[in-house]
Amino acid sequence: MDGVEPGAKIQIKSYKHNGNIHRVWDTTTILKGTSNVVIGANDKTIVTESDGRNWVTREPAICYFHAEYWFNIIGMLRDDGIYYYCNISSPFVFEKGAVKYIDYDLDVKVFPDMTYILLDEDEYEVHRHEMDYPKELDGILWRNVEYLLRWIRQRKGPFSPEFVDQWYELYLTYRS
Template sequence: MVAPSAGSKIQIQSYKHNGNLHRVWESSIVLKGTEQIVIGANDKTQVVESDGRTWITREPAICYFHSKHWFNVIGMLRDDGIYYYCNISSPFVYEGNSIKYIDYDLDLKIYPDMTYDLLDEDEYEEHREQMNYPGVLDRILYNNIEDLQRWVQQRKGPFSPGFVDQWYERFLTYRW
C-alpha cells in the first residue's frame, strides 16, 4: 500500500458495511503518513453526509488512523480540553488520495478527564441485522473496543499526554 506524504491534502471517506458512502471530510492535511499509520488534521472543514447535507467542523481536530486496528481516533481541541471521538471501524486503506474505512456505528466518546461512553449500540444492532454482519465481525469489533478502552486507560498512542497538542503544533506550521 502506498502512503500519503506529509503536507499533502486528502479526503477522509467513511463507508457502511454494504459499500454505501456514509460521510466525507473534504480536506485534511497529512502530518504523518506511513503504510501503517496516518495522522492528519483539519479545522473548519466541510463534511458531506450520504444524503447530501453538509456541515462544517467546529474546531481543530487531529485524526489518527491505523492499518492494523479496527478503530480510528479524532482528538478535538476545545476550550475546555481535548475530547476524543473514536469510530469503531475497519482498518483504513489509502486509495485515490483518500483515507477510506468502514464505519460500524459503535463509537467511544472520551472526555478531557479520560472518562468515556460507548455510543450507538442500538444503531449497531440495527445495521448488524440489516447488513448481515458475520459473527466473527461482531467479535472483532468488541475486542477492538476493549483494546481501545485499554489504550485510554494506559494513555497509549493518541491518548498519551501531549500527543494531540504536539500534532496540532505541527498542523499550525502548514498554510492552507
C-alpha cells in the first residue's frame, strides 16, 4: 500500500462521528503496512487536541490498526510493564499520509497483569444521542467491545506476550 512502507513516517488522525477532528499524532513510524493491518510506533510525539492544545507522549508506543475490526490498540512500554489503551473506533483508512479513524468514545485500559477496565461509557451515551448514532452502529460497536475483551482474555494479537516487544525491537532499528 503506497505510503505505508516500513520506515515511512505518517500521522494518525482521529475524528468524531460528526466529522470533526478529535486528535492528531504528529509522527508515527510504520513497521508494517498492508490493506488490512497497520502497525506503527512512536515515542515522544506531539499530539494536538481538537482545541489546538498540544502535549507530548511520554513513552514508546506500538499502535495496531485493523481494516475489519472496530477498535485500535496502543501498547505503551513503561518501566513497570506494558499498558494498553484500546479505542473503540471505526476501522482505519489510509489517506494522504495518515491513518484515519472515527473515535467512538468507549475505551478499554489494560494493565500489565492483563486486568482491564471499560472507560467512558457516559461519554459514549452523551455522544450517541448528540450525534444520533444509528442503532446498527451501536450494535456493531458493542459487539466489537466483546471481540476486544475476548482478544485480551485470550492474549490474542497485540495482547500476546511477545507482540509489543518484537515490534519495539524493529522500531529501534529505524531510530538509529
